[in-house]
Amino acid sequence: MAVPPNSQQEMRQRNLSRVLYAVAAAGPVSRASIAARIGLTRASVSTLVEELLRAGFLVELGPGRSGGVGRPGNALALTGMGPCGIGAEIGVDHLxxxxxxxxxxxxxxxxxxxxxxxxxxxxxxxxxxxxxDRVVTDAGAAGLRPAGLAVAVPGLVSRSSTNVVRAPNLGWHDTDLAAHLAPAGPPLPLRVENEANFAALAELWLSGESTARRDFIHVSAEVGIGAGVVLDGELLRGTRGFAGELGHVPVQPDGPRCACGGSGCLEQYAGEAALLRAAGIAVRGAGGRTAALARLRARAEDGDEASLRALRRAGKALGIALTGAVNLLDPRAVLLGGALAGLAPWLLPPLERELRQRTAAPDAVPEVAVSAVGSDGPSLGAAHSVVRSVLDDPLPYAVAR
Incomplete structure (x- = not known):
């Protein structure tokens, strides 16, 4: 439940934020439409809009939709200049x-x-x-001012810290990114988060109002497998920030040894390396893993039995691991993202079959689909987390007048 503001200043901040979010969701849009959308009077909205125009957050584009009878008002849009979010992803084989x-x-x-x-x-x-440095420089040339930096990493990140406790597929332990990252220009606030969490937040924020989901498990699968869990529109982080390590849920307790120290983890059956190995496809030459996955897809389309068998095994393992999460959390949807999303035609049928057979509650099998945000989900979620910090409390980022 939202906590009501306890001062006039907090009320003003909240209402400025509500106006910005209304324009972000529906813009370009008129003052009258904003008033109808957020439930404030037109006079109050006009006062807030004028302040946001002076502060450089909004621009007027000319006559637009009025949201009611009478002459259309000037349409408002968020500025293409000023504060921006810088998002980064550290992947196993890309930045x-x-x-x-x-x-x-x-x-x-x-x-x-x-x-x-x-x-x-x-x-x-x-x-x-x-x-x-290159992105910050190019953003400045486009009239943008970085408001913060957020970094997605494939590992465990201590809650409310910038420390990567462990990233097995990178070989990192207790690596504090704040001690290493210093882009050109003034120091930027830094946020570090697991890449699956940022991908899930991108899904939550960017999927659009018509298809928005507020309760889902977003599986982010590449070399490792992580999951971002969103319940009632909020990311589930866990006590220490380590929630969502789906790849290290055991699906076969006496299975192969995993880099985490356990045995039979999901990653050993549905991670990219395990999947390619089971299909008999080596990672080599130009293109690396991307080219190897493309070969796997092509072989599956041609009906190659080794490839199909490997994909069925991976889909079944995903289904077994996800059943525990579904029975525990009761989400509305399970979304497959990352590189394995391109193999969904073969992974989803065995995954869905396991969910149907193993979900305890009747008629509670969640929707299973491919993520809408694509492989850029972690970097987009990271950048948008900074943008939303500006929309939440805009005045500290106002242009000097």
């Missing part, structure tokens, strides 16, 4: 950095496709700093 403006548009994007698993944290983070 991605993007700048997203207040309207949610990706204005700058840079990537680096090379293996990170054996490079060491210092080397990887130096390359990430280089990408960040």
């Amino acid at each position: 991605t950095v993007c700048a997203v403006d207040l309207g949610g548009r990706v204005r700058v994007r840079e990537g680096d496709e090379r293996p990170n698993g054996e490079a060491g944290a210092d080397s990887v983070l130096r390359r990430l700093n280089s990408l960040l």
Whole structure:
């Protein structure tokens, strides 16, 4: 339940935020439409809008929808200048950095496709700093000011910290990103989060009002397998911030040894490396894992039995692991994201079959679908987390007048 503001200043901040979110959701939109959307009087909304225009968060575009009778008012939109969010993803074999403006548009994007698993944290983070410098510089040239930096990593991150406790597929232990990241320009607030969590937040925020889900498990599958759990519109982080480690749920207790130290983890059956190995496909040459997964898909389309068998095994393992989460959490949907989303035609049937057979409550099998945000979900979720911090409390980011 939302806590009511306890001062006039907090009420003003909240109402400014409500106006910005209304424009973000429905813009370009008139003052009258905003008033109807958030339940304030037109006079109150006009006062708030004028303040946001002066502060540089909104722009007027000319006559737009009025939301009622009478002459249309000037349409309002979020500015394409000013504060922006910088989001980054550290993957096992790639780095991605993007700048997203207040309207949610990706204005700058840079990537680096090379293996990170054996490079060491210092080397990887130096390359990430280089990408960040380029993105911040290009964002500045486009009239944008970074409001913060958020980084998605494939590992355990201590809650409310910037410390990566363990990232087995990178070989990192107790790596504090704040000690390594210093992009050009003024210091930026830094947030570090598990990549599956940021991908789930991207799904929550970017799927659109018509298809928005507020209770789901988002499976983010690449070399490792993580899950972001969203319940009633809120990300479930757990006491220490370690919730969602689906890849290390055992599906066969006496199965192969895992990098986490356990045995028979889901990752050993449905992670990319395990899946390719079971299909007899080696990762080599140009394109690495991406090319190997493309070969797997092509072989599955051609009916290659080894590939189909490997995919059925992976889908079944996903279904077994997810059944425990479904019985425990009762989500409305299970969404498959990351690189394995491209293999959904073969993974989803055995996954759904396991859920139907194992879900305890009658008629409680969740919808199973492919994520709408694609492989950029972690970096987009990261950047949008910064944008939303601006929309939540805009005045500290106002332009100087």
